[in-house]
Amino acid sequence: MEQFGVLTLGSRLKRLSDHLFIQVQEIYSQCEIPISATYFPILRLLQKTGSLSVMEIADRLHLSHPAVSKQTTKMIKESLLEKTVDDQDQRRSSLQLSELGLSAMQRVEPVLQEMKIILEKMTTYSSENFMDALSILESEVLSGSLADKVLDRLGPIDIVLLETQHEKAFYDLNMAWLERYFPNQIDDKDRKILSNPQQEIIQKGGVVWVAVRKTKTLDSVVGTIAFAPLENDSLNHNKGEVFKLSVAEHAQGGGVAQALLSTAIAFSHQQGFSLLSLETASCLKLARRLYDKNGFVEKEFPTPSLYARADVYMEKSLILKTDRDPS
Missing domain, CATH: 3.40.630.30 (Gcn5-related N-acetyltransferase (GNAT))
Structure with missing residues (x-):
């Protein structure tokens, strides 16, 4: 795809995104951490804020309300989140991490630290051209296993x-x-x-x-x-x-x-x-x-x-x- 330049920018970014999600999920699986890689932004946000409504989560993460609602529904079913209804207004509710969610986020912390080190190494370069920088990043990410590198540091x-x-x-x-x-x-x-x-x-x-x-x-x-x-x-x-x-x-x-x-x-x-x-x-x-x-x-x-x-x-x-x- 590189030969077509900016015309394939979206496809190349999606390829990178898909690859990284797969690699991160492999790390979570090997470390027996019961969360999906796609859940992390919401889990981290609630870990820092305590509780938020679906609308507030969507606004903070710049995601659509339906997308957040779909994700949080899955997370509630997996016992990672708990839903609390407002006593004053039954139409309002907030979400917070469950005990399982809190435990999972504590267990994932050392994994995230090692992952950060590897990803920072992969992105430490300078380029005045975004497409050139993207090519370098693709070479770093797609040519080797992020999962193996992180697990090498953890194991x-x-x-x-x-x-x-x-x-x-x-x-x-x-x-x-x-x-x-x-x-x-x-x-x-x-x-x-x-x-x-x-x-x-x-x-x-x-x-x-x-x-x-x-x-x-x-x-x-x-x-x-x-x-x-x-x-x-x-x-x-x-x-x-x-x-x-x-x-x-x-x-x-x-x-x-x-x-x-x-x-x-x-x-x-x-x-x-x-x-x-x-x-x-x-x-x-x-x-x-x-x-x-x-x-x-x-x-x-x-x-x-x-x-x-x-x-x-x-x-x-x-x-x-x-x-x-x-x-």
Whole structure:
């Protein structure tokens, strides 16, 4: 439809609307929230105001009286709303949330917060032309599953060892990160490691973990991290390296990166490594904040980095005071 420009504006907006309603309803269904996506404006309005008449709801939401009357009748039948008749004028009545409606709106609140984050990410762009902006929004909304992205933020995340079914996600997540931050500094070494984690990391003594939300049909992978042992340095430190820390953009800010990094740190300590290192870039402010918080300290590169994009080298000592010789 895009080829016909503004002549299909209504159809394109309806397509977006229909798609979003379906996705939101899927989220509500997965979270066992007993409301319809189409009910939300009325439920939210009554949650904030307490009670209103059908006419007042229609005026506040800029909807037709018949449309609101039809919706609220359904909501009363589903026990989401209660109707109260005015004692002074039997012709007047008001609507308010029932106990079920109040409970549903409380349960849906964390879902709405995560949905807001995803939708704001999808709509954060600038364009002077509305039709160009609409095309970008269509690409964001229609190309992926809003429901899966929201559920990835809501559901419990497990950190598990990489298996064959996770390898594509390992490649895709890390390549998406490279293309976003360093599109002109992706080299053959990157592609080789990402395409063959079993051969390039695991068979060489390393470990790869992925952060997953388990569903009935598959694992939804939202993050990755890798560990590899290094040769001992001049001080005979048993060294390891963490790398390929990547979190899906829609899942960022939910503690996934911290969970992955904590897993790698705990593993390194349990395996007797005394020093853990990593390379990063000074432009990655959030990553630097994470590493600082977890005790990594910036130092001089012991050897030149294999990656032109890496301009920061950091180390974390894994030797606790209780591990040292008390003498």
